[in-house]
Amino acid sequence: MGSMNRKKRIFLMSGILVVLVFAVLLTSHYVTPVSTNAADKKQTKVPKNIIFIVGDGMGMPVIKAYRTFKQEKLGSPKAQTVWDPHLVGMQTTHPDDPRDNITDSAAAATAMATGKKTYNDAIAVNQEKEPLRSVVEAAKEAQMKTAFVVSSDITDATPAAFGTHNVSRKNKEQIANHFFDEKIGGEHKVDILLGGGMQYFNRKDRDLVKEFKKSGYSILRSKDDLTSQSSAKMLGLFQEDELDRAIDRPKHVPTLKDMTQAALTQLNQDNSHGFFMLLEGSTIDSAGHENDVVGAMSEMEDFEKAVQAALQFAKKDQETLVVITADHATGGFxxxxxxxxxxxxxxxxxxxxxxxxxxxxxxxxxxxxxxxxxxxxxxxxxxxxxxxxxxxxxxxxxxxxxxxxxxxxxxxxxxxxxxxWTTFAHTGEDVPVYAYGPGKAAFQGWIDNTKQGKNLFHIIESPSTYRP
Ligand SMILES: [Zn+2]
The missing domain is CATH 1.10.60.40 (Diphtheria Toxin Repressor; domain 2)
Incomplete structure (x- = not known):
């Protein structure tokens, strides 16, 4: 190698070194701190509102199938689901049960609603059958507004564990009573209840529909009522039991998206303390139990449109955390x-x-x-x-x-x-977690399902500009 070449090389190397040093200085003193702070600030800021979304029985293979179904329907091979871009990790699903290591919806919802694991069948109670405080109770104590929007009956395991306490998910009439009877600061725990299950509220021994009405709730029976009867307190019971699959649903029965938008419109009015909303695509699970792939795709589509409405709200609002997950998988699809x-x-x-x-x-x-x-x-x-x-x-x-x-x-x-399909029951694998908005960092990685509840308590009980 000649001396000219060597000299040239040294000159070049020095030049590169100067540029590198300058770049490092610039990055460490100016660029990095600014971008990290901005990112941290956005991620650690306490969200004002929380939309917690559960696809009941929505395991990964069902998500994969739905994405493929959507691509075929749209003729767009690269189409994604609305939650795909927001994947942050996975969560466990197992209960703390003396016998079972595969969860039911009650134990899974209890874990997410209270931050504590329990036995299958338990609605926000521990092994000793004592009530476990839920994030919805914490939200009400913090003067947040609360709403449940589900495609099952409102007394089904997931909404039940977020809003009530019972030794068994099967006690649906007691669970319905609890929604009316148990109050925090003189108020019912949930301001807006939209879903199915009229038979558990309107009974021979007790008419909770009448009682809710007397207590200031608008009573909604049809899709049209979502607009004409809209108010800050609503009880919407659109069918006797869980709602029919979206593809089979009679015209007067709203979609999950219709209910989601109606709830968000109300929650966003005079919203000084923020809100907590539980949104559940409940009947993905029902279709899974029946091993019905047509029903499963119908419910995934209904669910996705509702999730899209929630994400659109959050993107516009910028103060809303959206978490999307499943409680378990169903059917071994x-x-x-x-x-x-x-x-x-x-x-x-x-x-x-x-x-x-x-x-x-x-x-x-x-x-x-x-x-x-x-x-x-x-x-x-x-x-x-x-x-x-x-x-x-x-x-x-x-x-x-x-x-x-x-x-x-x-x-x-x-x-x-x-x-x-391998079973008419649930399967026990981990399920995905998606998050969007301020506070999402806490949901990242491989987490236990109790971490959901712990995170939600932390957010709701954090001193913030919104809550006392
Ligand atoms: Zn479930």
Whole structure:
């Protein structure tokens, strides 16, 4: 190597060194502190409002399937779900149960609502059956407004564990009573209750609908009531039990998004202390229990639109933390199943699911009610069924049982889409956690599901400009 070259190299190296030193100085003294502070400030700022969102039974394979279903529906292979960009980690789901290591919705909701694990079936009580304080109670004590928006009955395990206490999730009438009877600072714990479950509120022994009305709540029975009867205190009971799957829902029954927007409009008025809202896509779980892939995709779509409304609110507001997670997975759903060959392709196929106009549950009820099998299938399924498929349903219909007919119709969709199921119950894997907005940093990483409750308490009870 010649001396000129060496000299040139040294000159070049010195030049690079000067630039590097300058860059380091600039970064450490100016750029880094400013950007870190800004990021920290945004992440550690106490959010004014909290929207805590649960996809009940929404395991990762169902999310993957829904994303694929959405891509096919939109003809957009790169489409994401609205929560995909906000993934921050995973959470455990197991209960603290003497026998079980797979959670039910009650124990999982208790963990998230109170920060404490408990036994399956428990609604915000510990092993000794003593009540565990919930984040909703803390929110009310901090004078925050509170709202529950769910697609199950309002007395179902998740909303029950956030708003009441009971030794068993099965005591739905007691849970409904609790929503009215238990007060904090003279107020009912939840200002806005929207979902299903009229039968648990309007009973022969007690009419809680009348009592809520007397107590100043607007009573909502239909989608139109969400606008015409809108007020700061609302009890909306749109069906007797959980709401029908979105794809089957009668016109007067609102979507989860309709209810979410109605609640947010009210919560955002005269909102000096902030609000806590629980939003649950409850019936993703119900479809999972039935092993109904058509129903599961219907509920995921209904859920996504509601989550989108919540995220849009938060993006505009900039003072709202949104956490999105699941309590557990249901049905052991698998994206891909037996039957895939080199001819069919190695793929889960959403096309047959998109061809369903109603769920197999809906079709089975019509057939069990005496309608023609061929007519029902032809009217509600947009592909030509094979002779074998029709004969499967005809054979099932001989039982006269809607549930048997339902399984035979579901089998057609499973086989054509390559959807697998391993159980009619829950499975115990970890589930994803997504977060957006101020305070989201606390939800990052692999966390225990009790960390959700602990984080929420910390936020609600932090001294802030919003809360006393
Ligand atoms: Zn659940």
């Amino acid at each position: 698998s994206f891909g199943a037996d039957g895939m060959t080199s001819e069919t392709g190695y793929k889960w196929d959403p096309a047959p699911i998109l061809a369903a106009k109603k769920t197999p549950v809906y079709m089975a009820k019509k057939i069990a009610g005496g309608q023609s099998i061929r007519d029902v299938l032809h009217t509600n399924i947009d592909f030509t069924l094979t002779k074998e498929e029709i004969s499967q349903v005809e054979k099932a219909a001989q039982s006269g049982e809607a549930s048997t007919i339902q399984l035979s119709i579901q089998h057609i969709f499973d086989q054509r889409s390559f959807s697998g």
